[in-house]
Amino acid sequence: MASAITTTAKGTAGLERTPITVAYGDGIGPEIMAATFRVLEAAGASLAIEEIEIGEGVYRSGVSAGIELASWDSLRRTKVFLKAPITTPQGSGFKSLNVTVRKALGLYANVRPCVAYAPYLDTKHPAMDVVIVRENEEDLYAGIEHRQTDEVVQCLKLISRPGCEKIIRYAFEYARANGRKKVTCFTKDNIMKMTDGLFHAVFDEIAADYPDLVNEHWIVDIGAAKLADTPEAFDVIVMPNLYGDMLSDVAAQIAGSVGLAGSANVGEECAMFEAIHGSAPPLAGQDLANPSGLLLAAVMMLVHIGQPDVATRVHNAWLRTIEDGVHTFDVFEEGVSTKQVGTSAFADAVIARIGESPERLTPVSYAGTGALVLPKPAFRPRATKAMIGVDVFLDWKAGTPDDLAAVLGGVDGNGLTLSMITNRGIKVWPDGFGETFCTDHWRCRFAGEGGQSVSHSQIVGLLSGVQAAGLDFIKMESLCTFDGVPGFSLGQGQ
Numbered sequence: 001m002a003s004a005i006t007t008t009a010k011g012t013a014g015l016e017r018t019p020i021t022v023a024y025g026d027g028i029g030p031e032i033m034a035a036t037f038r039v040l041e042a043a044g045a046s047l048a049i050e051e052i053e054i055g056e057g058v059y060r061s062g063v064s065a066g067i068e069l070a071s072w073d074s075l076r077r078t079k080v081f082l083k084a085p086i087t088t089p090q091g092s093g094f095k096s097l098n099v100t101v102r103k104a105l106g107l108y109a110n111v112r113p114c115v116a117y118a119p120y121l122d123t124k125h126p127a128m129d130v131v132i133v134r135e136n137e138e139d140l141y142a143g144i145e146h147r148q149t150d151e152v153v154q155c156l157k158l159i160s161r162p163g164c165e166k167i168i169r170y171a172f173e174y175a176r177a178n179g180r181k182k183v184t185c186f187t188k189d190n191i192m193k194m195t196d197g198l199f200h201a202v203f204d205e206i207a208a209d210y211p212d213l214v215n216e217h218w219i220v221d222i223g224a225a226k227l228a229d230t231p232e233a234f235d236v237i238v239m240p241n242l243y244g245d246m247l248s249d250v251a252a253q254i255a256g257s258v259g260l261a262g263s264a265n266v267g268e269e270c271a272m273f274e275a276i277h278g279s280a281p282p283l284a285g286q287d288l289a290n291p292s293g294l295l296l297a298a299v300m301m302l303v304h305i306g307q308p309d310v311a312t313r314v315h316n317a318w319l320r321t322i323e324d325g326v327h328t329f330d331v332f333e334e335g336v337s338t339k340q341v342g343t344s345a346f347a348d349a350v351i352a353r354i355g356e357s358p359e360r361l362t363p364v365s366y367a368g369t370g371a372l373v374l375p376k377p378a379f380r381p382r383a384t385k386a387m388i389g390v391d392v393f394l395d396w397k398a399g400t401p402d403d404l405a406a407v408l409g410g411v412d413g414n415g416l417t418l419s420m421i422t423n424r425g426i427k428v429w430p431d432g433f434g435e436t437f438c439t440d441h442w443r444c445r446f447a448g449e450g451g452q453s454v455s456h457s458q459i460v461g462l463l464s465g466v467q468a469a470g471l472d473f474i475k476m477e478s479l480c481t482f483d484g485v486p487g488f489s490l491g492q493g494q
């Protein structure tokens with residue numbers, strides 16, 4: 001589907017056209033994209049559009065990620081992707097297109113403004129205006145999972161220092177660039193002291209560079225409860241991937257605007273912009289769907305590509321349309337709304353208000369803003385690493401923890417001595433409780449004598465001994481110190 005905004009070298013506002021890649025998607029995608037482009041063009045956006053096909057048709061043609069190889073060329077050339085929702089076919093064998101694009105293009109920051117538009121759109125939290133900044137690449141989403149024993153599966157939670165630094169710095173820079181006052185961090189570092197602990201520690205380090213912004217940290221469970229109860233207490237919230245995935249939907253829903261929210265996925269080189277809703281197949285082809293989510297995503301795109309004045313015009317005209325009560329069916333409310341319109345008429349209403357600003361809702365101004373350019377991270381010397389032991393994980397179902405300790409006691413440890421056995425993280429030897437439920441998945445910790453460092457060949461020797469004792473080792477994790485600080489969790493006692 002070709003767009004009208006491709007014909008001349010310069011747009012109506014006289015700006016050089018910015019190349020972008022566009023996908024019209026599935027279901028309601030083509031209608032809301034067409035409506036969005038009509039508004040952008042009327043507001044003077046200067047875009048040179050490269051269209052690619054993604055989604056259901058591509059999946060069904062046998063491409064498991066829903067995107068053709070040739071489409072990557074366009075994305076890597078333009079580095080800007082405006083994407084309509086797609087329909088993901090049911091069944092295994094179809095990979096998430098969003099996850100593929102985010103990871104392949106390094107889109108580490110997911111930015112989702114969640115705003116209430118009271119009294120024009122129904123909401124429980126009229127003063128809510130929160131931006132969720134979610135880390136997009138790491139955490140449990142690495143997709144590294146294994147069934148290790150008959151009874152136990154595991155998923156690796158990977159958090160890196162550079163990953164934390166990028167997303168947290170992005171959150172502070174975003175807050176500063178957008179006139180925000182506070183950045184909050186949610187983690188569960190009271191339990192995951194190393195992974196979430198790193199995220200929290202980096203947050204505290206980077207916060208010190210932004211004395212003009214208030215910073216705070218909440219444990220994610222109470223933070224989430226507070227967000228759902230009093231979202232007006234928050235401004236920008238930065239989170240690891242999993243919490244951000246869940247809480248960005250909660251935040252959009254309680255703002256009352258899940259159908260209206262747009263989001264940006266931003267990386268060092270590329271960015272993708274989309275509505276947060278799906279392809280709504282039952283609404284497709286009926287000129288009913290609300291195009292606002294995609295339109296507000298396009299506003300974020302315009303800021304990113306350096307057309308902030310166009311972004312301001314579009315956003316203010318949209319706010320004025322909402323304020324005037326011209327609403328699509330999903331947000332229409334008798335007594336509040338003045339006119340129910342379809343997709344195309346809603347776009348007409350926004351176009352008719354270009355140049356106007358809202359009178360009661362707060363107008364926006366993106367003047368002087370653009371894509372965030374993050375400062376280069378300071379050089380950090382690598383820590384001095386020393387290996388002082390090993391955790392050997394076993395698949396074993398032949399008795400009690402004391403029985404296992406007795407078997408391991410007969411193994412030649414090559415200078416390494418058994419110091420602890422845990423089961424699902426609970427210490428069961430020495431001095432375990434008979435009441436502790438045990439699976440077939442055991443962590444057996446071996447330490448070098450007197451805290452001395454140990455060699456890889458010692459560990460290989462230990463594993464050979466474990467094998468010779470007829471035990472099934474399923475993995476090992478070396479225990480290291482970094483500049484003398486232990487880089488592993490200590491066993492939980494009862």
Ligand code: NAD
Nearest residue numbers: 084085086087088259276277278279280281289290291330
């Ligand atoms: P959905 O967001 O498509 O629909 C949920 C509800 O919201 C439905 O009642 C729908 O009618 C309504 N709705 C959604 N967008 C609307 C709009 N613009 N205007 C008015 N009402 C709207 O979610 P779903 O039904 O769970 O998923 C449908 C398909 O979309 C699935 O194939 C799913 O995989 C896909 N999906 C895609 C994306 C994406 O491309 N980013 C995101 C979510 C879901």
